[in-house]
Amino acid sequence: MARIDEGLKLYKKGNVKVELFDDDLMIFTVKGSKDEKYQISMNENMWLCDCDDYQFRSEREPGSFICKHIWAVLFEVMEMKN
Numbered sequence: 727m728a729r730i731d732e733g734l735k736l737y738k739k740g741n742v743k744v745e746l747f748d749d750d751l752m753i754f755t756v757k758g759s760k761d762e763k764y765q766i767s768m769n770e771n772m773w774l775c776d777c778d779d780y781q782f783r784s785e786r787e788p789g790s791f792i793c794k795h796i797w798a799v800l801f802e803v804m805e806m807k808n
């Protein structure tokens with residue numbers, strides 16, 4: 727399954743928790759499919775996640791990769807901005 731679809735699934739299950747929501751800094755906790763928890767943050771327009779997928783993929787170019795947890799958060803943010 728594509729990361730965007732997995733993210734949508736996590737979002738629909740209500741796995742996204744907003745910890746801090748500011749214009750220049752946002753922090754979220756996302757519960758993964760096996761109940762593990764990840765911290766996602768957006769600072770100065772750069773999205774970060776502490777999962778292995780993100781750490782591995784964004785090694786070359788930090789902030790260039792969107793993992794399923796960040797997708798889940800993006801759906802949540804779109805809902806909040808609506």
Ligand SMILES: [Zn+2]
Nearest residue numbers: 775777793795
């Ligand atoms: Zn992640």
